[in-house]
Amino acid sequence: MSIRDVLVTGGAGYIGSHLVDSLVSRGYQVTVLDNLEPQVHRSGTWPSYANPKAQYVRGDVRDRAVFEPLVLASQAVVHFGAAVSVGQSMYQVDRYVDVNTRGTALLLDILVNTKHKVEKVLVASSIGVYGEGAYTCRTHGPVAPTIRGEQQLAARDWEQRCPSCGEHVQSIPTPEDKALYRDNIYSMTKYHQEEMVLLIGKTYGIPAVAPRFFNVYGPRQSLSNPYAGVAAIWLSRLLNGKQPVVFEDGGQLRDFVSIHDVVDCLVLMLEKPGADYLPVNVGSGQTVTILEIAQLLARLLGSAIEPQVTQTGRKFDIRHNTADITCARQTLGFEPKVTLEQGFTELIEWARNSPDGAVDFFDKALDELKQKGLLVQN
Template sequence: MKILVTGGAGFIGSFLVDGLVKEGHQVTVFDDLESQVHPEKKLPAYFNRRAKFIKGDVRRPKGLKEAIRDIEVIFHFAAAVGIGQSEYKIKRYVETNIGGTANLLDILVNSKNRVKKIILAASMSEYGEGEYECPSCGIIQPALRTLQQLKKNAWELYCPFCKRPLKPVATREQARLNINSIYAISKKTQEEMVLNIGKTYGIPAVVFRFFNVYGPRQSLSNPYTGVMAIFLSRIKNNQSPIIYEDGKQSRDFISVHDIVRANILALEKKEADYQVFNLGSGKAISIKRIAEILAGATGKLIAPEITHKFRKGDVRHCFAALDKIKKVLGFYPKITLKDGVAELVDWSKTVEAKDFFGKAAGELKQKGLI
């Protein structure tokens, strides 16, 4: 098939391109080589030369329209990414994520094309806090922690009804979306737009809510990227990873290779059409433990710095329930955290890691977000 991958020169998109090319598809990549991800503003060395590349910005519909010509399937991965940054670069996130998606859908609706499926990369950030279990009241999805609570260093959550401590459980797709950032708003809006237009015009659409993706090719010099890459960059520069709160907050980390497998399954299976799926490992691990694992894998005795400070909008716990994706797509994660981290660390030896964490943290502090 003829497939377009927007954002296909980036971390996740480039691995998807590799997978699609390997499957025999004709792949076109549409990417603006944004400087925050690609500081040199040129195609990375890892880019698959068997794919066609078009430099373009989803905010500019003319180039996007040309890229879609003769395309049969679109993977829409182009996005501005960064929860904290989205709170002070609002226009950029809205124009890129919402406006760019609007341009894409407008072309599908109003121009002659051959597109018969669109697959969207959405985000677990849409959930806000994940689901929890109260021993007395059952499954609860609590409200976000208040500023007053955080100022007291009261990190964990309690049942809003009986006030007992809550235990985090896997978050299901039907959980309430407790949006807490412009980035999350933009990803939820993308979902609604893609599914609405898909159903209205009979274009099968699939949405994946990505959890914390890690692996080779994730920029080690982009302080707004995934937590693993940020921590690894600090460690490579002989600096302690900086951890907010007490480090016991947990997330779900999934290898980029598993992300690619799931997306290719969605391409091939009609059962995926018009569905929303969690895409994670299904396992929770503390942020502190991630920092320790990375340091151990590099062979450096660098302990994380636990600040006991907080960032506005951060959630305490969230990890994926995988029942739906297992049942509908037959997808099970294959890459263990141990193997995935080993691959990431080996790859990191071949690239430069500029530590800009202080710059990013300074911006957040200046804006009153820390």
């Protein structure tokens, strides 16, 4: 058997829709299951970019009556439908666990209790499962510090410290086998999703892969969703003539990976067995500070607006996390191609012509964080 029919949950969203395009162009029959979550799809209709060669079913991943027949008609399931925001998950706990964890549990329940033909499952995991990235201490070698305390943030002592000796430690790229811990509800659900899918996959011999996305950026990223990725939030601020807000000192290291490289990696996961039953980092392998990203966006936009560096921390934020992509390289032959300059130029081009426009709801989201006491005062 080979894969012909692919079900993509969340396929109207940002990453899913790009994957749908790529799969359609490669000759797959693609069906999308998406509930058009209002926070993501403000119009309440299928987005204008929805590929006309795919089939679209409006429904919820928690609804067995809709989900089961679609799974039964597919040889591969890409499970991306999810509630997607770290900050919001800290006060919409029930919704996040229900959509993400229970939605995945339902998929697995279907796979275990029906005569299906599914040969591959991909489940979207996240950098969030690591909590902090990997570090080395001059004295103790590789260490895995957990979240910084409120006191440390209030003292503006931004860099992580060694759990053994308390000295400042150096950030290094995070490999998949770094000790995991979660410091927010969204990341807990992502962790449960990947653990559950990989466990059921191994137990029942259904090849499964959990891509751990780092900071994915590119066209179709929601610019008006204040809970979306930082690059989109800042771009939306700049387009509205406002300063991008950069927490701490802006020195946080991240890995920004173009959506096109992400899609290439996902296709490799679907078509090749190399990464079966593994969680796999999906990043660019390049390291950049978030302040550099805010400045790059302003430069490419030709905007004179400087980022506002707050010198304040948020309770659930990590300091550094960058991707070690050796596993994707070795198991799949994955090689990222898009440079930051190319990728952000494309993002900006798209944002300028975005039919959705970039309505800036960031101040409202920031207010919500303040009200819930999630900003550290100093």
